């Protein structure tokens with residue numbers, strides 16, 4: 001993903017360079033239109049909004065049908081949308097081959113095979129990857145529970161994510177994504193929902209866990225990447241309800257900076273517990289002002305385009321510092 005974005009940013013820079021040597025009004029307009037499309041594509045790719053990315057890249061391709069960079073992006077977008085057969089056909093139709101395309105084609109082929117072997121129907125709202133040799137019963141049960149949780153969140157926020165959610169099911173002793181993670185992290189949302197299927201034996205654990213991680217996925221679909229961590233963790237805990245009403249943890253009040261940074265970097269368990277506790281309390285304070293989750297969703301969507309405090313003022317008449325003050 002990172003590479004994609006770098007390539008797009010490089011394209012933007014190249015366009016700006018070209019622009020400075022372009023003369024003539026019609027040509028200028030053409031370049032401006034292209035620049036706008038590249039900026040749009042970059043933003044959609046960065047946010048994992050594949051439908052809008054596809055639209056922008058296809059439009060760019062109309063203008064430059066043989067641009068291999070754009071073709072490569074379109075193949076990746078099809079893969080990300082789980083349109084595997086279409087993706088393979090598209091790759092086969094291209095007049096060139098390179099290492100990245102071949103890797104992608106191999107990956108897509110193995111995903112198609114894996115789903116067929118496991119006899120798993122494509123899930124309604126999740127695109128699923130497996131890590132390890134997982135029992136089919138656990139996979140099916142995890143998917144069924146996730147679909148139910150998905151529906152409840154759609155209703156709660158009156159919001160239907162445009163893209164499928166990327167789900168990785170793994171055995172908990174295994175690799176859980178990028179880098180080592182502190183032991184208190186069971187499931188993770190890092191753009192993909194990473195769920196250990198071993199938990200399927202423990203209903204009291206997996207229900208709140210799925211609701212929690214799924215809330216993060218919804219928050220991302222609503223606010224893209226623009227949400228402070230305390231809001232993200234706060235609302236996920238309000239919804240999973242597993243820590244509601246816990247007594248205030250020992251130790252001092254964390255500062256706003258620590259509440260805004262990603263918590264997974266926190267290796268000290270008691271610090272992490274404090275950050276989670278204050279996040280939940282601050283979000284509860286917001287919801288005390290207005291308990292409507294549709295209003296909360298509109299607030300989250302406003303974060304895409306502005307500063308958090310500005311949105312907090314507009315939707316709830318309060319700032320983050322005031323909320324922290326109220327719960328200290």
Ligand SMILES: [Zn+2]
Nearest residue numbers: 212216233236
């Ligand atoms: Zn979380």
